[in-house]
Amino acid sequence: MIRAFGIFLVLLALMQPATAQTPPAGFRIGIEGLTDSGCTATPSDAAAAAYRKHLEGRLGKPVVLCSYADGKAVATALQDGQLDLAVLDQPSFEPVSKIARPILAPRADAITGRVLAVALTLKTSGRDTPVKLAGSRPIFISKLAASHQVPLQGLADFGADTKSFKPELFVADEHAGLAALRAGQGDALIITAGARQRLCRGDDPKVVLCGDVVEAWRGRPTAQTGLVVRNDLPEADRYQLVGIHIALHQERPEAMPFLVAKLGGGIALDPTEAAAMQRGAR
Amino acid sequence: MKALKIVGVKQVQKSTWLKSLCVVLFLSALSACGSDKPDTELTGWQKEVGQLRIGATSGEDSSTTLARWTAYQKYLNRITGLKVEVFQAADYNGVIQAMASGQLELAQMGGAAYANAREQMGEKVAPFLALRSAEGSSGYYSALIVKADSPYRTIEDLRGKSLGYVDFNSTSGYLFPRWAMRQQGKNPDTFFGKTAMSGGHTQSVLALANGQFDAIFLIASGGTPETGFTTGSLYTLARKGAVKISDYRIIWTAGPMPNSPYVIRTDRPQAFQDVTRGAMAALAYEDPQLWVDIGLQEGSDMQPMTAADYQAVVEMRRAEIAERRAAPAQKPSNGSAKP
Known part of the structure; x- marks a missing residue:
C-alpha cells in the first residue's frame, strides 16, 4: 500500500506542469505573460507552437517556453541561470545588463532598422557632443524614418534635448546638407553613416572633404525590446541563435506573429551590438 | 599577391575549373592563414564539417576582396573553431565549379553566378546573406x-x-x-x-x-x-x-x-549554416570599425536571403542562354x- 502510494506520488509529480520558477531541462525561453502558465513544450497558441518547434528542430534539443508575471521576473530568472534566452524590454533589461546582453532586436520595416547615424557640426561651432546640440536647428536629407525619426531617437537616447531643436531643415541630399551647414542655415547635419561616408570619403584620397566638420554624435537608437542571453553563453551558441532568428520571418513566417507580439512590433529580427539596450551606450 | 590576369572563357570551362581556382590565384598569403585550433578538438557539427573553405572571386577589386575575406577568416575561425581557408579565383566559374564539386562550403558571388550554380547544383546551394545599405536598400x-x-x-x-x-x-x-x-x-x-x-x-x-x-x-x-x-x-x-x-x-x-549573395552548401550541418550566418550578420553591429576596414559601407548590414530573391536572375539567365542559342x-x- 505504501509502495503504491509512493508510485502515485511520483506519477503525480511527473504529471505536474513545470513552473516558471523551476524550468525543466532543455533550452528555456522566458517571456512575460504567455497564454500558458509555467513552462510548456506544447503551447496552446499556434504561433508560439510554431516558434518553439522551429527552434527545437534547429537547436536539436528540447525547447520550452516559460511564462512569467512580468519582465522583471524574466530578467531575474535569466540572472539565476534558469533561462537560456529571454524576451525583455529595455527597463527590465537594465538590472541584468552586467550579466546579460541583447543579441536581436525587432526591425520596424523593410528599409528601417536601428540605423547607424551621425550628427555633423562645424568644428568652429563648439557643438561636439549630443548635449551641446540643445537649441540647434537640425538639417535632414529625407523624411524617411531611416534618415529622420530613427537618428532623432538615437540622438535623444544619447542625451540630446531634441525637443529644444529649432524647426527642421530638409534638403535634397547630403551634399546640399553640408552646404547648408557651412552656410549657417542649420547647426547640425543629421544623416545616416552611409550618407556620411558618401559625403566625406570622396574619390581622391588626397582630397579632404569634411575637414571643417566634427561628429557630435554617432550611434544607433536604443533597442526598446530584444532577445537577451547571458554573457557566459558560448559564442558559437550565441551566433547560432542569431543565425536562426534573423531568417525566422522567411523560414517560419507563421512563427513571427508570436515574437512580434512579444517584442512590440516589427517585421523581422536584426542582430544587435552588446550595448544595444543600454541607453546612450556605444 | 599575384596580379590578376585576364582569363578567357575557354580557360575556365568545367574541365579546368581547378586550374582556374588553384593555379591562377591560390593566394599563398591566405592559404598560410589557418586555424589556431587543432582539428582534433572538434566535436558535433564542427567535426562533421571539419573545415570552412570559402571561395571568393575578384569580382570588384582583388585587394578589397582579399582584405574582406582575410578579416572574415580570422573572425569565423574564432567563432566556429574550424580551420578557415579562403580561395580566390580569377573568375566566377572557378568558384561555381569548386562549390558544385563540394570543395567549398561558402562563397560570395554575383546573382548571375549564383543562378549558374543553382542550375548545376539545385537546392544543394542557397543564398543566405546579402548586403543591405544603411538606408535599407539592397x-x-x-x-x-x-x-x-x-x-x-x-x-x-x-x-x-x-x-x-x-x-x-x-x-x-x-x-x-x-x-x-x-x-x-x-x-x-x-x-x-x-x-x-x-x-x-x-x-x-x-x-x-x-x-x-x-x-x-x-x-x-x-x-x-x-x-x-x-x-x-x-x-x-x-x-x-x-x-x-x-x-x-x-x-x-x-x-x-x-545584391551579390553569400551562398552556402545546404548539405552541410544546419547548425554550421546557422552559426556562420549569425556570425557574419552580427559583425556590422558588433564591430563596425572592422566592417568598414574590410571595405563595406558604413552603416550597412547583412540581411538573410532566399532562393526566391534571385529567381528573377535565374529566369534572366535562362532567357539569355536561350537567346544565344537561338541567334548566335x-x-x-x-x-x-x-x-
Whole structure:
C-alpha cells in the first residue's frame, strides 16, 4: 500500500506542469505573460507552437517556453541561470545588463532598422557632443524614418534635448546638407553613416572633404525590446541563435506573429551590438 | 599577391575549373592563414564539417576582396573553431565549379553566378546573406562607362563600337545590362560592333583606360543613378589613385539588381549554416570599425536571403542562354576587342 502510494506520488509529480520558477531541462525561453502558465513544450497558441518547434528542430534539443508575471521576473530568472534566452524590454533589461546582453532586436520595416547615424557640426561651432546640440536647428536629407525619426531617437537616447531643436531643415541630399551647414542655415547635419561616408570619403584620397566638420554624435537608437542571453553563453551558441532568428520571418513566417507580439512590433529580427539596450551606450 | 590576369572563357570551362581556382590565384598569403585550433578538438557539427573553405572571386577589386575575406577568416575561425581557408579565383566559374564539386562550403558571388550554380547544383546551394545599405536598400546597378574625353554621350552613340563585358557569369557586367538592353529593343549581340570578356571588373576598367574598348559594363553601387554612385570597381580604383573618376563618364545604367549573395552548401550541418550566418550578420553591429576596414559601407548590414530573391536572375539567365542559342549573331570573344 505504501509502495503504491509512493508510485502515485511520483506519477503525480511527473504529471505536474513545470513552473516558471523551476524550468525543466532543455533550452528555456522566458517571456512575460504567455497564454500558458509555467513552462510548456506544447503551447496552446499556434504561433508560439510554431516558434518553439522551429527552434527545437534547429537547436536539436528540447525547447520550452516559460511564462512569467512580468519582465522583471524574466530578467531575474535569466540572472539565476534558469533561462537560456529571454524576451525583455529595455527597463527590465537594465538590472541584468552586467550579466546579460541583447543579441536581436525587432526591425520596424523593410528599409528601417536601428540605423547607424551621425550628427555633423562645424568644428568652429563648439557643438561636439549630443548635449551641446540643445537649441540647434537640425538639417535632414529625407523624411524617411531611416534618415529622420530613427537618428532623432538615437540622438535623444544619447542625451540630446531634441525637443529644444529649432524647426527642421530638409534638403535634397547630403551634399546640399553640408552646404547648408557651412552656410549657417542649420547647426547640425543629421544623416545616416552611409550618407556620411558618401559625403566625406570622396574619390581622391588626397582630397579632404569634411575637414571643417566634427561628429557630435554617432550611434544607433536604443533597442526598446530584444532577445537577451547571458554573457557566459558560448559564442558559437550565441551566433547560432542569431543565425536562426534573423531568417525566422522567411523560414517560419507563421512563427513571427508570436515574437512580434512579444517584442512590440516589427517585421523581422536584426542582430544587435552588446550595448544595444543600454541607453546612450556605444 | 599575384596580379590578376585576364582569363578567357575557354580557360575556365568545367574541365579546368581547378586550374582556374588553384593555379591562377591560390593566394599563398591566405592559404598560410589557418586555424589556431587543432582539428582534433572538434566535436558535433564542427567535426562533421571539419573545415570552412570559402571561395571568393575578384569580382570588384582583388585587394578589397582579399582584405574582406582575410578579416572574415580570422573572425569565423574564432567563432566556429574550424580551420578557415579562403580561395580566390580569377573568375566566377572557378568558384561555381569548386562549390558544385563540394570543395567549398561558402562563397560570395554575383546573382548571375549564383543562378549558374543553382542550375548545376539545385537546392544543394542557397543564398543566405546579402548586403543591405544603411538606408535599407539592397541592390546595385550596371553602369555603361566611357572615357570622359570620348564623344559618346548616350548608349545610341555606341552603336557599332567596341564593348567590354566582365564575364559570362557577371550580373552587372554581362547578364543584367544585356537583359535591360533587350527590354529597350536593342539586341546587344548586334548593337555593338565588337565585344569581348575582360575577365573581371578591375580588368574592364584598365582595358577601358588603355583604349582596348570604347565602353564597358561595370558594377556601380553605393547610390543610385539620381544620387550618383560611391562604390564599385571604378570608385575603389580611384581611391587607390589608380584612376581618376573625372576621366570617366557613366552614360547609361540598368538596375537595381539584388545584391551579390553569400551562398552556402545546404548539405552541410544546419547548425554550421546557422552559426556562420549569425556570425557574419552580427559583425556590422558588433564591430563596425572592422566592417568598414574590410571595405563595406558604413552603416550597412547583412540581411538573410532566399532562393526566391534571385529567381528573377535565374529566369534572366535562362532567357539569355536561350537567346544565344537561338541567334548566335555575335559571340563575345576573349580578351580585348582592339589589338
